[in-house]
Amino acid sequence: MSQTQITVVGNVVDSPVRRRAGTGEVTKFRMAATDRYFDSAAGQWVDGDTFYVDVDAWSALGASVSSSVFKGDPVVVTGKIATSEYEVDGAKRSRPVVRAFAVGHDLGRGSAVFKRTPKAAEQPASGPEGGDTGEVDPTAYTTTEDGEPVDTRTGELADSGAAPF
Numbered sequence: 001m002s003q004t005q006i007t008v009v010g011n012v013v014d015s016p017v018r019r020r021a022g023t024g025e026v027t028k029f030r031m032a033a034t035d036r037y038f039d040s041a042a043g044q045w046v047d048g049d050t051f052y053v054d055v056d057a058w059s060a061l062g063a064s065v066s067s068s069v070f071k072g073d074p075v076v077v078t079g080k081i082a083t084s085e086y087e088v089d090g091a092k093r094s095r096p097v098v099r100a101f102a103v104g105h106d107l108g109r110g111s112a113v114f115k116r117t118p119k120a121a122e123q124p125a126s127g128p129e130g131g132d133t134g135e136v137d138p139t140a141y142t143t144t145e146d147g148e149p150v151d152t153r154t155g156e157l158a159d160s161g162a163a164p165f
Contacts (some may be wrong), residue, residue, distance in 0.1 A: 018066040030055070054097045
């Protein structure tokens with residue numbers, strides 16, 4: 001198995017699937033990266049070859065990937081490249097697999113809202129008598145293209161002072 005580090009920028013081509021494997025859990029998905037180059041003779045961008053690769057994301061990374069990454073999303077994946085060997089009708093085959101240690105959305109092609117996954121000890125405390133603390137949940141808001149805060153729970157523009165950003 002190769003231990004070469006690789007970064008692949010491309011699109012998710014199938015929905016990530018989370019499953020139990022050995023002593024842990026892994027989220028698997030397939031992605032495609034297509035070379036693009038400018039053909040000066042034609043005066044336009046042209047698609048080149050497409051590289052397909054399977055991605056394995058283990059443990060906490062896999063849990064975050066399974067809830068954040070979807071088919072068609074533009075992503076950047078960094079990890080160790082390995083070769084997965086298998087057999088089909090008695091013939092040995094292999095294909096590349098990236099054992100990811102970082103997966104993120106390609107912000108050059110869109111925007112994202114980051115939500116930190118709290119550890120058990122960091123779970124928010126409830127206020128007096130188990131009520132709300134009164135603090136604004138930063139994950140409850142996104143922004144419009146004009147930068148206006150929108151409450152993701154209602155889809156309405158938020159009060160100007162209500163959004164945490």
